[in-house]
Amino acid sequence: MKKEKITDNYGYERIIISFISLMVFIAFTWGCATTSITSIKDPSASTETFHRILVVVPLNDIESRQKAETAFTERLSKYNVEGITSINLLLPTRQYNKEEISKILSANKIDGVLTVILTDAYVKNVYIPQSSTTWGQSNITGNVYATSPNTATLSGTINSSSYTQNFGGFTVGMPRLRYEIRLYSPNGNTVWMSTSLTKGGALTKFETFMNSLAEASIEKLKNDGLLK
Numbered sequence: 001m002k003k004e005k006i007t008d009n010y011g012y013e014r015i016i017i018s019f020i021s022l023m024v025f026i027a028f029t030w031g032c033a034t035t036s037i038t039s040i041k042d043p044s045a046s047t048e049t050f051h052r053i054l055v056v057v058p059l060n061d062i063e064s065r066q067k068a069e070t071a072f073t074e075r076l077s078k079y080n081v082e083g084i085t086s087i088n089l090l091l092p093t094r095q096y097n098k099e100e101i102s103k104i105l106s107a108n109k110i111d112g113v114l115t116v117i118l119t120d121a122y123v124k125n126v127y128i129p130q131s132s133t134t135w136g137q138s139n140i141t142g143n144v145y146a147t148s149p150n151t152a153t154l155s156g157t158i159n160s161s162s163y164t165q166n167f168g169g170f171t172v173g174m175p176r177l178r179y180e181i182r183l184y185s186p187n188g189n190t191v192w193m194s195t196s197l198t199k200g201g202a203l204t205k206f207e208t209f210m211n212s213l214a215e216a217s218i219e220k221l222k223n224d225g226l227l228k
Helices: 012-030 062-079 098-107 206-223
Strands: 003-010 033-041 052-056 082-085 112-128 131-148 151-167 170-184 190-200
Touching: 033 206, 052 062, 062 082, 062 112, 062 206, 170 206, 190 206
Parallel strands: 052 082, 052 112
Antiparallel strands: 003 131, 033 190, 112 170, 131 151, 170 190
């Protein structure tokens, strides 16, 4: 009579996979940003496209301003448009009058000025409903007795346990930012304008907000026929 020992464990892999999936879900849902935008083009505007645009995002924090303006210039380059950050051309340490600004634009051959102005910022509280997930684990330990060439008998014990993970049941603040974006010609006339709403999650970084806003704005400029 042949005797064998059997041990079977399962459940841990499911727990690990489910936990990782939850963390990925939180990262992508709470750390991303989306932008909706509506625009209008002045009917009297020239049909010519712009090639060298000065980007102005007037933020008090220098680092934030650099990151925001760079987000726009990087996306302008996708359409072979040279974007120039205003913080490097119109120094925040100085004050300029209209005549001085006009000379700077002319000297740098700038044919358009894009301004990005924050008009509203608020937090929308979203309730995350409580949910739970339960995993099971069983340990089977036993002996197999061969009673004949074609039959066998199993003798042993089965130990089972379960784990429950709870999630939700709390409120999360989701930031919302509204901007007004305008494109001016060198003579100061508004050629194009838009209003936007960027929605973020509780973990969304400033760079993510700006990247989403810049992507939507520049794509809109392209679709409206102002970029190549």
